[in-house]
Amino acid sequence: AQSVTQPDIHITVSEGASLELRCNYSYGATPYLFWYVQSPGQGLQLLLKYFSGDTLVQGIKGFEAEFKRSQSSFNLRKPSVHWSDAAEYFCAVLRGFQKLVFGTGTRLLVSP
Amino acid sequence: GAVVSQHPSWVICKSGTSVKIECRSLDFQATTMFWYRQFPKQSLMLMATSNEGSKATYEQGVEKDKFLINHASLTLSTLTVTSAHPEDSSFYICSTKGEEGDTQYFGPGTRLTVL
Numbered sequence: 680a681q682s683v684t685q686p687d688i689h690i691t692v693s694e695g696a697s698l699e700l701r702c703n704y705s706y707g708a709t710p711y712l713f714w715y716v717q718s719p720g721q722g723l724q725l726l727l728k729y730f731s732g733d734t735l736v737q738g739i740k741g742f743e744a745e746f747k748r749s750q751s752s753f754n755l756r757k758p759s760v761h762w763s764d765a766a767e768y769f770c771a772v773l774r775g776f777q778k779l780v781f782g783t784g785t786r787l788l789v790s791p
Numbered sequence: 792g793a794v795v796s797q798h799p800s801w802v803i804c805k806s807g808t809s810v811k812i813e814c815r816s817l818d819f820q821a822t823t824m825f826w827y828r829q830f831p832k833q834s835l836m837l838m839a840t841s842n843e844g845s846k847a848t849y850e851q852g853v854e855k856d857k858f859l860i861n862h863a864s865l866t867l868s869t870l871t872v873t874s875a876h877p878e879d880s881s882f883y884i885c886s887t888k889g890e891e892g893d894t895q896y897f898g899p900g901t902r903l904t905v906l
Contacts, residue, residue: 711893722884722897723835725792730893769834777823777888779895781834 683772685782692760693790700755700785702770711773712753714744717784718766726768729753740764765789793819793889797898804875805906811871812901814885820865821887825895826858829882841868875905 684703692698704710711730715723727738734746744755753770770782794817804810814824822843827835839860840848847860857879859871872879882902886895 713894715897720882720900720902722795722797722899723886725894725896728894773893776893777825777840778837779825779835779886783834 683770683780683782685768685770685785687785688783689786689788691788691790694762695759698755698757698760698764698787700768700770700787702753702755702782703751704753704770704772705751706772710753712744712746713771713773713779714738714742714753714755715769715771716766717769723769726755760787760789762789762791792894793817793821793887793896795885795887795896795898797885797901799901800899801902801904803904803906806876807874809871809873810875810903811869812883812885812903814868814870814887814898816866816887819887819890821868822865823888824862824868825886826860826868826870827884827886829884829900831882835884872903875903877905879903880905
């Protein structure tokens with residue numbers, strides 16, 4: 680069965696420092712992968728997605744993610760974190776044509 | 792993308808009453824919408840897939856008689872929590888597929904508290 684693992688429950692990064700959030704998936708075929716961000720008490724906002732083609736995808740708010748088939752990973756990165764980036768980040772894989780399977784999420788804390 | 796709204800944003804009700812949550816696709820005609828449930832500090836779990844003009848498809852373990860879903864138009868799906876109990880307290884989020892057909896866009900969520 681398809682699944683998504685986010686090994687870090689929470690991460691603290693200093694403002695201005697770089698960020699990498701890890702995501703590993705298990706899926707037999709080429710996966711459709713997503714990163715969403717959720718601010719407290721809010722819904723989810725799509726940051727970026729990967730379906731095929733260039734393995735480095737650019738998203739909104741300065742985020743990017745790299746698909747690595749050999750490592751079954753789709754890690755999210757940002758070169759310089761802002762305090763407003765503090766939120767919960769979810770990696771997800773599309774199962775079949777409709778069902779999104781989410782990871783457990785990583786809470787990002789940004790220190791001054 | 793797609794813009795999705797939910798109403799209400801939060802609701803408090805007494806145990807045993809029913810609560811209806813609306814999910815609207817504001818700029819896109821959505822034949823399919825999805826309902827998720829999220830417990831505090833946990834991930835989202837798909838409850839059901841709402842199909843316009845037909846019965847919803849429920850995930851395993853979700854009581855269809857308790858969580859009634861109606862998708863009567865291309866812009867509105869409703870989730871009714873019947874005979875709500877405190878254990879139904881949760882954050883309910885809906886989503887719709889955008890024009891691309893393979894990306895889901897989420898509403899802002901509804902916080903349900905059952906006393």
